[in-house]
Amino acid sequence: MARIARLSDVLINKIAAGEVVERPASVVKELVENSIDAGSRTVRVALEKGGLGRITISDDGHGMGMEDARLCLERHATSKLRQLDDLFTINTKGFRGEALPAIASVSRFTLHTAEPGAQVGTKVTVEGGSDPLVEEAPPRVGTVISVEDLFYNTPARRKFMKRESTELQHAEEAVIRLALAHPDVAFFVEHGGQQLFTSPASPGDPRERIAAALGPGVHPHLVPVEERRLGVTVTGHIASPEYTLPNARGIYTLVNRRYIRDRGLNSAIQRAFQEFLAAGRQPVVVLFIDVDPRAVDVNVHPQKQEVRFADGKGVGDTVHAAISRALRAAPWLGNKGEGGMPEQPRQAAHYAMAVERFLTRAQEATWGAPLPLPGTQDASVSGAGPGSQAPFAPMSMPGPSGSLFAPTPSLLPGRAPAFGQAQPQLNEAPPPGYFGALRPMGVLGERFHVCEGPGGTLVVLDAHAALERARLMGFQRMLEREEAPVPTLFGATVELPVSVAKSLVEGREALARLGLEVEPFGGTTLALKAVPPSLVGADARALLEALARALPPPGSALDATTLAEGLRVLACHAARHAEGQLSEGKLRALLGELDSADFHPSCIHGTVVVLEVPLLELERRALRPPNPKI
Structure with missing residues (x-):
């Protein structure tokens, strides 16, 4: 058989x-x-x-x-x-x-x-x-x-x-x-x-597609590359060494318009950048490598993500030459010209690094007695003992509950203040492009997003507060446009306490202005017929109970002022619903929204940036001897 x-x-x-x-x-x-x-x-x-x-x-x-x-x-x-x-x-x-x-x-x-x-x-x-x-x-x-x-x-x-x-x-x-x-x-x-x-089609300017894919912060740093050698053409863009990532996720090599992973190409890229990047940093590279189809075998991997070149060394050398030529030209170091780099981000990054280098040298010379930054107070003024230096005390700024930065004390006595402390006006509003320039690095405690800011600053964001701020702007625009509630396929019936049900029925007109439609469903049960799109799937009972406490008294004029508390409730619950679905792509989009958001209206949870610490402060914590007398 x-x-x-x-x-x-x-x-x-x-x-x-x-x-x-x-x-x-x-x-x-x-x-x-x-x-x-x-x-x-x-x-x-x-x-x-x-x-x-x-x-x-x-x-x-x-x-x-x-x-x-x-x-x-x-x-x-x-x-x-x-x-x-x-x-x-x-x-x-x-x-x-x-x-x-x-x-x-x-x-x-x-x-x-x-x-x-x-x-x-x-x-x-x-x-x-x-x-x-x-x-x-x-x-x-x-x-x-x-x-x-x-x-x-x-x-x-x-x-x-x-x-x-x-x-x-x-x-x-x-x-x-x-x-x-x-x-x-x-x-x-x-x-x-x-x-x-x-991302709409952008054949005329590939940088628009790169920014859509990798985040708007990369756009001003993109530099074109081009090299042609013996049947190999390399084109595309690299980010200047001012814009790097902690991992290799920003390296995209596209052979005949097919994304591939190739050790030889990655080695060529790393060799070209090795003199320009700090240890532990990786470049951002989007390269189109065009070769004769007969000179590359794409049938060597089940998912077609690896190839075999007839002349792998020649392709690698062309890639290395293309990047090296762009890096040697160093367009980001010159003045802004036609098609050149925007001046402001370049100057900000170089200024921050220059200040850090100066303070580091000063600290090494005095073993832990850093020079005071502008805005710090000498001990003789603040009442401390003679010759000592008091920790920086930020300007008293009660501000609205929707403040951008939480006040951050100095990490150790006698240390230079964090960036947000040295410039307390940042507690009122972010500088232009602040959020778009952040580079997400990971999530802490399933709640906080850790990012790298310009100049090596460590920034920690409260994801809920960030979403809440963005959603509040959307709900305010909806109120201004006087949009009517849109019926949803995901309606719900909710049994509520008598007082809550009564408040909601009496406030049905206010709820409609907020984009919700409720109807009595017998007894103290209400049917939720319509909610704004960003609240589909949210906890209906918790939302309605919170709104019952936030609605204006019956007979009140329904405008942005009287409905402000209701808008804050909607924003908070929409943020809570979206928090668990905040992928890296959504986070990049959210950071772009925050750059255009208005930070003056207050939110229930208003602190978006909970911590901002410059690289220098972290280096001091790591490098300063435990006992300065040693």
Whole structure:
């Protein structure tokens, strides 16, 4: 009896899924690549539960007829290869014909497509690798693919998935890589109905796409690079050494418009930057490396993220030369000229570093007796003993409850004040572009976001307060526009105490101005029919109880003043609801919102920046001897 048997198509597809579909981000990558290969100018990605619940990719590409729609779900069926030689001249993202059948074998898969001008479209449904159900459907532009319950029929794979926020970050990164590779295509990504990444096409200025992907703070630091050598062309942008990251997540190498990871290219980049970066810092690089398709093999990795060059050393040398040429020119050190760097960020960073170097030398000379900064008080003035130096006492500024910076005492007696203390006016409002220049580094205690500011400043943000400030601005604009409540599919009925229910029924007009609609539902139960979009899914009972205490008395004029407390409640609850979904991409978008926010109206939790400490202060804590007498 033969011991060797042919595997079934279902099992073959599941094996392929193990190589191609590593996580939701793999599905996003494969499907968006197909959209790009189809000539799409706009690609939209909608995710639920980090992509494990649902992934929907819609595009405006050329679509498919019924026969092609059926064939695309067969393994190794593709429109991108016809003969052996085609494998060595690949100009498309996909070419193996494995992704769609593999994805359909581990999910509930739906494809809706139509050819341009067709009177009838096609819908194909596959349940966990079963035989596809092909039927006619209304015509549409391009293709929409929905992938639900990923790995539902392979629980061993699903249990290895990470937290929702982690999977979401990977999926967002997959889109960012493709967006950087194709600035001529518009990309829109949302999660749970909230926008994560929005970037219209920007073929004329790739810096706009880089700023959208990596944060607006990088834009003024971008420097173009270009080098051509023996069939290799390297173009793109690098960030000046003033703008660095603590990890290598800002390095993007795109070979023939395909994101790849290559040790040789990374080594060339690191060698070019080695004289310009401090220890532990990494550059920001977006490079397009164009070579003859016959000189690179893209068929060496299941997910096509590694390649093999015919002349790896030549490609690496070209990359090194391109970056070195730009760094030697040092455009960020000159005066601002046409197309040059904005003067203000460069001067601020260099000034901060110069002050730190001066104070460091002064401290080394006096073993821990730093020179007083402008605004510090000498001990003889403050009443301390002769010859001693009192800690800096910030100017008394009660300010509104929505203050930007929390007062921060000196970390150790006799130390220079933190930046926010030396310039107490920052407690009133941030300087222009302050938040956009921050570089997120991590999360502390699942609440505080730790960032690096210009000049090496350590900045700690309260995520809830930051979201609350941004949401308050949105609710105020909604009130000014007098928008009517929009009915929601996610209504709720809530049983409340008598006094609370009575206040809410009497304040229905005020609630409507705030974007909520409530109706009596019998007894002390109220039906919540409409809420602002950012509050969909929030704790309805807690929200209504808080609003009952914040509404103006019946008969009051309904304006921005009388409804201010209600707006603050909405902002607080919207922030609480969004806090757990604050991915790195959302945080970058939030920082951009804060730069245009008004910090004068008060919030319930108003302190956005809870700590700001310059690098020099941290170095003093680490380097000063425990006993100054030694």
